[in-house]
Amino acid sequence: MINSKHEKSIENVCDLNYLKEMMGSKKHLINEIMDAFLKQVPEELQSIKEAITKTDYAIIKSFSHTMKSSVSIMGVSKLTPVLQEMEDLATKETDIEKIKELNDTLNLICKQATEEIEREKMNYA
Amino acid sequence: MLKILKMKNEINIFIVDDNNVFTLALKADIANAFKTIPLKINIFETGEKCMEKFKEEKPDVVILDYYLNKKFQDAANGIKVLEWIKKENPDTHVIMLTSDDDIDVALKSFHSGAIDYVVKTETQFRKINYSLINVFKIMEAKRYEKRYKNLLVGVYVFIALIVGAVLAIRISEHSL
Numbered sequence: 001m002i003n004s005k006h007e008k009s010i011e012n013v014c015d016l017n018y019l020k021e022m023m024g025s026k027k028h029l030i031n032e033i034m035d036a037f038l039k040q041v042p043e044e045l046q047s048i049k050e051a052i053t054k055t056d057y058a059i060i061k062s063f064s065h066t067m068k069s070s071v072s073i074m075g076v077s078k079l080t081p082v083l084q085e086m087e088d089l090a091t092k093e094t095d096i097e098k099i100k101e102l103n104d105t106l107n108l109i110c111k112q113a114t115e116e117i118e119r120e121k122m123n124y125a
Numbered sequence: 126m127l128k129i130l131k132m133k134n135e136i137n138i139f140i141v142d143d144n145n146v147f148t149l150a151l152k153a154d155i156a157n158a159f160k161t162i163p164l165k166i167n168i169f170e171t172g173e174k175c176m177e178k179f180k181e182e183k184p185d186v187v188i189l190d191y192y193l194n195k196k197f198q199d200a201a202n203g204i205k206v207l208e209w210i211k212k213e214n215p216d217t218h219v220i221m222l223t224s225d226d227d228i229d230v231a232l233k234s235f236h237s238g239a240i241d242y243v244v245k246t247e248t249q250f251r252k253i254n255y256s257l258i259n260v261f262k263i264m265e266a267k268r269y270e271k272r273y274k275n276l277l278v279g280v281y282v283f284i285a286l287i288v289g290a291v292l293a294i295r296i297s298e299h300s301l
Contacts, residue, residue, distance in 0.1 A: 023153050036149050037146045039145075066143075066192075070146035
């Protein structure tokens with residue numbers, strides 16, 4: 001109980017209202033999309049991480065771009081400007097150090113989003 | 126707005142995009158937006174996988190992403206897939222999706238036979254749904270056109286038969 005109170009005091013990064021509104025009462029669909037998100041995000045983060053070590057701007061650009069779609073469906077609006085900046089820098093092929101910084105923020109927020117969705121999924125099991 | 130469309134025949138839609146979260150959400154959103162229309166929606170991660178099924182089903186509409194090689198780097202891009210589709214079945218309507226508002230991609234898409242071009246934005250689903258409404262209207266108009274053509278052919282045949290019969294009667298009267 002103490003734990004759940006504590007969790008509530010932290011501001012959620014996901015806003016699942018959009019998804020719920022779109023799906024209506026079809027809980028299995030929400031569940032399916034959450035599963036896809038939980039599977040896809042670590043893969044995308046891994047691809048970005050690898051691309052950063054190789055300074056492969058094209059890959060950074062394409063993954064930061066595609067992540068914008070997936071996180072916006074989960075209502076993680078905090079990540080939109082982070083991913084946008086990452087994509088812009090990668091498009092200009094510049095400032096890998098700033099990209100690394102943004103990537104740290106991205107990983108941190110994604111970790112929180114993933115935890116929230118895992119908790120939320122319990123309601124849809 | 127959507128109630129205008131009352132289509133009886135099932136519409137077969139393929140969605141091709143390698144972002145699974147996006148395709149699943151789009152599929153659910155389309156089903157939700159067009160509740161009155163019987164739809165069958167298949168999703169594919171690459172153009173190659175889409176084409177295997179395409180040959181069997183010849184879908185009415187394909188919603189096709191331009192960038193299909195993020196996850197699978199050897200996968201064909203959207204324009205290539207669009208060309209395959211149009212070669213296989215020119216009647217399939219293709220709505221092209223792109224991440225950037227890139228005029229070159231737009232022109233290439235239209236040149237290769239796409240019926241519409243939608244830029245993915247935050248209101249992406251709404252835009253795609255508007256595009257689908259237009260495609261459904263075109264499909265309906267084409268169906269009417271076909272029906273009227275058949276009706277017209279029927280009328281011509283009927284007139285020809287009457288003229289033929291009248292002539293035959295006249296000829297037989299003369300010969301008497």
